[in-house]
Amino acid sequence: MPEITPRPIADLTTLRAGGIPRRLVEARTRDELIQTMQSVWADHEPWLVVGGGSNLLVADEPFEGTVVLVRTQGIERLASPRDGFVRLRVEAGHDWDELVSYSVAEGLAGISAMSGIPGTAGAAPIQNIGAYGQEIVQTLVEIELLDQATGELVTVPASDLGLGFRTSVLKDHYGIGAERHGVIVSITLELADVGHGELPVRGAQLRQALRLAPDAEVSLAWIRQTVLDTRRSKGMVLDDADPDTYSAGSFFQNAIVSAAFARTLPAECPRWPVAPDVPAITVIPLDTFDGIVPPPVVHESEVKVSAAWLIEHAGLSKGFRLPRSRAGLSTKHALAITNRGSATAAEIAELARFIQQRVQAEFGLILQPEPVLVGIQL
Structure with missing residues (x-):
């Protein structure tokens, strides 16, 4: 070896x-x-x-x-069975942001909003990485998985990975082990071949983050650069000269709650529906129609709420530290726990527990950690 x-x-x-x-x-x-x-x-x-x-x-x-x-590297361009699309097979150790840069340079759409996310391609499906409304589930076709149970290399379609909000069957969640064990060897994405011109931006969350009007048209390169600038302003792009980037990105997940619970939170707490509201279509056969249309059945979408807002409004401002601790919240983004100088894992965990307790006491909600914790208890 x-x-x-x-x-x-x-x-x-x-x-x-x-x-x-x-x-x-x-x-x-x-x-x-x-x-x-x-x-x-x-x-x-x-x-x-x-x-x-x-x-x-x-x-x-x-x-x-x-x-x-x-540390494996490589991107292989493949044909797609769909017109106007291209597939990329990427080795697991390939840097994620280098992959995004490549896709933009090739005029391939689907992952440009995930620019600047640190890590490797093989890690992307494990927690279904995402940013500004784009997630890997939207473009992932399949992975090559070295299955621990058999020791064999198998191809697993994306539909079998249980991809959800920052989760998959491969992720070892805090307090809950992975459903399937193995190591990703490569991933295959399917991206739209749109070229380098300006196009409409799909997704309200992405348009909101980029401050674009609904009818605005921009290029992939513009999206990438704007996302990088936005992430950099929040200390979310790795920079050895900036301690705010000594983090795991967002330490806590934005919470997914019921619509009923979301209504108990202050109105100013940012929130987004997890699924779009689609009007139900009722079909009534003419031979059974009695002139009465039944009222529509309303299914409320679950709601994603801002963990950063909850943390700040629980009294923990950007830059917060516990006394004598070398761990602290980022000075730019309240959702990132940072290592301010030789902090131990114990110090980082202590701050995470304190944040959880404050948010629970204030809003009745327990924030869940996003990183994988190894040998650590919150």
């Missing part, structure tokens, strides 16, 4: 926390990745796969197992 000298997981993650693993392996080809994982599973040892390390909070204690760094 391509084994290298172990170093702290803190050096491998954007939150800059985590102890030293017993063994560290760097897989640069798909064959190395497959052989390494098959060997680790055969030995029944603890394992942790790390791509960009942008969605991990790992405990300070030594990790008694093997950490596998996925």
